[in-house]
Amino acid sequence: MASTSSATLFSVLPHPTAATPASARAHSSRHRPTRSAIRCSSASPDLSPGAPAPAPPKPLIELEFLAPKPGADGSYSVDRATAVSGDKLLRDIMLENKLEMYAAYGKLMNCGGTGSCGTCIAEIIDGKELLNERTATENRYLKKKPESWRLTCQTIVGNKENSGKVVVQRLPQWKK
Structure with missing residues (x-):
C-alpha cells in the first residue's frame, strides 16, 4: 500500500523592522529578541496523469550469520543483517556489520577481497539459490571443500x- 505524504518546508526570514543599525544596538543594555517572519511552502509528489510512477521498493535479502562455535548451552549465537538484492558482496556485508570472517592465518595474510588468497570462507546453510554461482576462483580455492x-x-x-533469507555459517573450518 503506497502512502502519500507532503513535507512542509520552513524558512525563517528576519522581520523588516529587526534590521537596526549597530549604533542603536550598542546603546541597549538588554537583549531584545527580534521578530521573524515564517514562510511555509508545501512540497508534495506530482500526481498528475503524465507524471512517472514512483519506483517500486528494491527487493531485500535477509541474512543470518551463525557464530563459528556453539555457546555453553550448545546453541549458536546469530547476527542479522539486511541487504538490497544484488548490490553487495557477502564480504562487504560482513565487514559493515563487524562480523569475523577470517581464521588466524587469514587475519594476517588476507588479500583484502581480491580473490587471491582463499581465506574468507563461509558456509551457506540455507538460501544458496539467492546467491550467484560459484566462480572459477572459488572452484580453484575450494576444490576439496563441500559445495556449500x-x-x-x-x-x-x-x-x-x-x-x-540466507543463513551463513561463519568460519566453518572451526565448526566441530
Whole structure:
C-alpha cells in the first residue's frame, strides 16, 4: 500500500523592522529578541496523469550469520543483517556489520577481497539459490571443500530481482 505524504518546508526570514543599525544596538543594555517572519511552502509528489510512477521498493535479502562455535548451552549465537538484492558482496556485508570472517592465518595474510588468497570462507546453510554461482576462483580455492562453502569476496548476495533469507555459517573450518 503506497502512502502519500507532503513535507512542509520552513524558512525563517528576519522581520523588516529587526534590521537596526549597530549604533542603536550598542546603546541597549538588554537583549531584545527580534521578530521573524515564517514562510511555509508545501512540497508534495506530482500526481498528475503524465507524471512517472514512483519506483517500486528494491527487493531485500535477509541474512543470518551463525557464530563459528556453539555457546555453553550448545546453541549458536546469530547476527542479522539486511541487504538490497544484488548490490553487495557477502564480504562487504560482513565487514559493515563487524562480523569475523577470517581464521588466524587469514587475519594476517588476507588479500583484502581480491580473490587471491582463499581465506574468507563461509558456509551457506540455507538460501544458496539467492546467491550467484560459484566462480572459477572459488572452484580453484575450494576444490576439496563441500559445495556449500563459499568465498565471501566472490559471493554476490541476490540478483537485483530476488528476495528471501540466507543463513551463513561463519568460519566453518572451526565448526566441530
